[in-house]
Amino acid sequence: METIRQSGGVGNGIKLALAWGFVGIPLVWGVVQTLVNAVKAFQ
Amino acid sequence: MAVLSFLRRERTVAAPGYSRWLIPPAALCVHLCIGQAYAFSVFNLPMTKLIGITQSGPGDWKLTELGWIFSLAIFFLGASAAILGRWVEEGGPRRAMFTAGLCWCGGFFLSAIGVYLHQLWIVYLGYGVLGGIGLGIGYISPVSTLIRWFPDRPGMATGMAIMGFGGGAFIASPLSVWLMSRFSTPAHVGVAETFVALGLIYVCFMMVGAAIVRVPPPGWAPEGYVAPLQPSRLITTENVFVYDALKTPQFWLIWWILCLNVTAGIGVLGQASAMSQEMFRGQITAVAASGLVGLFSLFNMVGRFIWSSTSDYIGRKNTYFVFFALGTVLYALVPYAGALGSVALFVLCYAVIFSMYGGGFATVPAYLRDMFGTRYVGAIHGLLLTAWSMAGIFGPVLVNYIREYNVTHGVAPAQAYNVTMYVMAGLLVVGFVCNLFVRPVHERFHMRAVEAEDEVAAAPVFGSE
Numbered sequence: 001m002e003t004i005r006q007s008g009g010v011g012n013g014i015k016l017a018l019a020w021g022f023v024g025i026p027l028v029w030g031v032v033q034t035l036v037n038a039v040k041a042f043q
Numbered sequence: 044m045a046v047l048s049f050l051r052r053e054r055t056v057a058a059p060g061y062s063r064w065l066i067p068p069a070a071l072c073v074h075l076c077i078g079q080a081y082a083f084s085v086f087n088l089p090m091t092k093l094i095g096i097t098q099s100g101p102g103d104w105k106l107t108e109l110g111w112i113f114s115l116a117i118f119f120l121g122a123s124a125a126i127l128g129r130w131v132e133e134g135g136p137r138r139a140m141f142t143a144g145l146c147w148c149g150g151f152f153l154s155a156i157g158v159y160l161h162q163l164w165i166v167y168l169g170y171g172v173l174g175g176i177g178l179g180i181g182y183i184s185p186v187s188t189l190i191r192w193f194p195d196r197p198g199m200a201t202g203m204a205i206m207g208f209g210g211g212a213f214i215a216s217p218l219s220v221w222l223m224s225r226f227s228t229p230a231h232v233g234v235a236e237t238f239v240a241l242g243l244i245y246v247c248f249m250m251v252g253a254a255i256v257r258v259p260p261p262g263w264a265p266e267g268y269v270a271p272l273q274p275s276r277l278i279t280t281e282n283v284f285v286y287d288a289l290k291t292p293q294f295w296l297i298w299w300i301l302c303l304n305v306t307a308g309i310g311v312l313g314q315a316s317a318m319s320q321e322m323f324r325g326q327i328t329a330v331a332a333s334g335l336v337g338l339f340s341l342f343n344m345v346g347r348f349i350w351s352s353t354s355d356y357i358g359r360k361n362t363y364f365v366f367f368a369l370g371t372v373l374y375a376l377v378p379y380a381g382a383l384g385s386v387a388l389f390v391l392c393y394a395v396i397f398s399m400y401g402g403g404f405a406t407v408p409a410y411l412r413d414m415f416g417t418r419y420v421g422a423i424h425g426l427l428l429t430a431w432s433m434a435g436i437f438g439p440v441l442v443n444y445i446r447e448y449n450v451t452h453g454v455a456p457a458q459a460y461n462v463t464m465y466v467m468a469g470l471l472v473v474g475f476v477c478n479l480f481v482r483p484v485h486e487r488f489h490m491r492a493v494e495a496e497d498e499v500a501a502a503p504v505f506g507s508e
Contacts, residue, residue, distance in 0.1 A: 026214045034340070038341075
């Protein structure tokens with residue numbers, strides 16, 4: 001199997017930040033909402 | 044025609060410089076959306092008041108009738124993943140994600156019509172059948188692609204996607220409640236509009252996933268990755284054809300491993316709220332119990348990533364040994380926690396149990412890859428999901444039946460779950476034995492090199508990650 005070098009640099013960095021932000025922000029928002037509700041429930 | 048061409052597998056071969064770390068977000072775009080299924084129950088109560096508005100009126104749907112929507116969706120998840128697995132595998136991830144998006148969102152739109160017309164069969168057809176097919180295709184669509192991009196860490200890669208399925212409910216639940224509050228009026232429950240809004244949001248997300256997903260060029264390997272010269276006995280370098288996998292004892296052993304692990308988890312997951320209140324009467328209120336269920340779901344999600352990543356280091360077989368051995372001890376400890384009145388011990392036991400429940404789902408694709416190779420792993424995973432459908436029916440029935448039997452025979456509600464816990468521990472012992480028998484697949488099931496040729500073999504070999 002040929003081992004291949006990674007390239008990309010800044011362009012890839014921006015794409016990665018956008019892609020991860022696109023899925024990460026809603027997920028973090030949902031987890032925070034759940035934790036807030038859990039804390040409220042225990043109070 | 045241009046759309047069809049865009050969906051072809053050949054069009055998804057990664058160009059030079061494409062980062063493999065774009066694949067997990069592409070997979071999450073799909074899994075975070077279809078994970079909404081776990082939050083469908085937020086619609087149950089509002090859907091019993093579509094006519095009566097403030098309370099159920101004559102002609103309103105009953106909870107028992109609505110329960111079939113989720114059951115149908117899970118049934119069609121398993122059925123479509125099993126039947127369409129080969130189609131998904133051979134057509135590539137983009138076509139599968141695109142189709143899953145259309146089915147999933149079409150299911151929401153059709154359900155909105157069903158709610159608007161107050162015709163329950165249309166909702167069954169929409170969310171249950173069409174949405175369920177979207178669930179099945181979407182669930183398996185990124186699996187083999189992730190495994191090919193991450194040959195060094197297949198457990199972690201698939202764990203990330205399947206964690207998204209667990210996490211989808213965390214987004215869908217508050218979002219659905221918020222949307223319903225925006226669309227509802229004193230004379231109208233905003234369920235239909237919420238379905239339309241969710242369908243539109245999910246179609247956007249899933250199409251972004253389909254657009255950014257890529258398959259690696261043939262011969263690609265991550266930088267610095269060298270395939271082990273002496274591969275582990277339990278990690279094959281060969282491939283097994285999807286339907287030949289069904290003829291192997293390994294497939295059926297892993298089928299039972301998944302089924303038993305899910306049966307134990309899903310049975311108590313549905314009863315966690317009632318169980319905690321009955322076992323700790325006066326200590327855990329209904330509101331606190333709902334908070335506990337949220338907390339357990341969080342462990343279910345996080346466990347998917349942590350356990351599947353751990354399996355890359357300790358091996359898949361050992362990971363399942365941990366699930367079954369530790370799970371047996373923890374299930375047996377739950378009645379003891381109840382007898383002691385120790386809420387902390389109860390929560391600790393359940394938190395770990397639910398993390399392993401999620402971990403079981405997330406680790407199984409890598410286990411299949413170890414046994415059957417990468418060529419048809421997505422399709423084989425699809426066939427395996429019938430174990431989930433089976434467990435989804437069997438688990439809750441088992442828990443409810445045992446509890447009911449105990450209560451009707453004079454056992455106090457606080458102790459009514461003790462037998463259930465011991466039965467669950469017993470199921471895990473059976474799972475442990477199944478795992479013990481897993482051996483490498485016999486070479487007579489291996490595909491010949493020519494058969495295993497990937498259809499993208501003609502594509503150029505790029506220098507990428």
